C-alpha cells in the first residue's frame with residue numbers, strides 16, 4: 149500500500165506538466181481523487197487493514213493527499229496564467245511601463261505664467277526674478293509704503309522671527325524679514341541692479357496671511373511688470389495692457405482703468421476687463437490687476453532722477469487670470485494635486 153501511494157504521487161507529478169487545459173485538468177484530478185480515482189481506491193482499502201496499522205497508514209495517506217493537492221494547485225495556476233496570457237495576446241512582462249500612458253503635463257498655473265510671460269516677451273519685456281524671502285525695505289519702504297500701511301501689519305503679512313539669517317537678501321540690523329506679500333519688490337531689485345531703460349516681467353510666489361477660501365490662498369502667484377524709460381505715459385500703460393488682455397481673452401475683450409491707490413504708483417488704477425463670451429462671467433466688469441505710473445518717490449529711492457526717467461508698473465495674480473480663462477470657481481483646486489482636475493488642462 150505504501151508502494152501504491154508512492155507510485156500514485158510520482159505518476160501524478162510526472163503527468164502534470166503535460167496538462168494544458170481545464171478539461172484535461174478535471175480528467176486528471178478525477179482520475180486521482182474522483183469517486184473512481186486511484187487515490188480514492190487506496191483510501192477505501194483503509195477499512196480492511198488491521199487496526200494497529202491504521203495510524204501509520206493514515207499518516208501516509210495524508211502525506212500523499214497533501215502532495216497531490218500541491219500538484220493540483222500548481223497545475224491550475226499554470227493553466228490560469230496561460231489563459232490570461234492568451235487573452236492579452238502575449239506573455240505578461242511586468243517590467244513594461246504602465247498601460248496608463250499619461251506622460252505628465254505643466255500645471256495650469258505654470259501654463260498661464262508661461263503664456264503671460266510669452267506675451268510680454270513679444271512686447272519687449274524680459275524675465276526678472278527676486279527672492280521670496282524679502283526684507284521690509286524691498287517689500288515696503290523702497291516702494292513708498294509707510295510704516296502705518298496695513299500691508300505692514302502682522303495680520304496681513306508673514307514676518308519671520310527676528311533671528312532669521314538669510315544670505316540672498318541681506319538686511320539692516322533693525323529690519324525684519326518677511327515672505328514677500330507681492331512681487332513689486334522685484335521692481336526695486338531690478339532698478340538697483342540695472343540701468344534704465346528697463347522692461348521686465350517678474351513672475352513669482354507671494355504670501356499673505358489670508359484665511360484660505362474659494363478666492364484666497366496664503367500662498368499664491370503674481371506677475372509683476374515694470375517699464376522704465378524716458379517719457380513713459382498712461383498711453384503706454386493702456387496700450388501694453390490692452391494688447392495683453394486681447395491676446396489672452398480675445399479681441400472682443402474691453403478694458404477700463406478704474407482709479408485706485410497704491411503707494412508706489414501715481415496715478416494708480418485697477419484694470420477691469422469685460423468679455424462677451426466667458427460663460428457665467430460674460431459681459432461683467434472683472435478686476436484683473438493693479439497698475440499705474442511709477443511714483444517719482446520710488447525712482448528717487450533707487451537713485452533714478454525722476455525728472456529724467458518715468459515708468460509704468462502693473463501686477464496681476466496668476467491664479468486670478470487662470471480662474472477667468474478656464475472658468476474655475478475655487479482657487480483651492482490648483483493646490484489639491486487632484487489628477488482629475490489637472491488632466492483637464494493637458
Ligand code: PHE
Nearest residue numbers: 330332410438439461462463
Ligand atoms: N503689488 C500690487 C498688489 O499686490 C499690484 C501692483 C503692482 C499695483 C504694480 C501697481 C503696480 O496688489
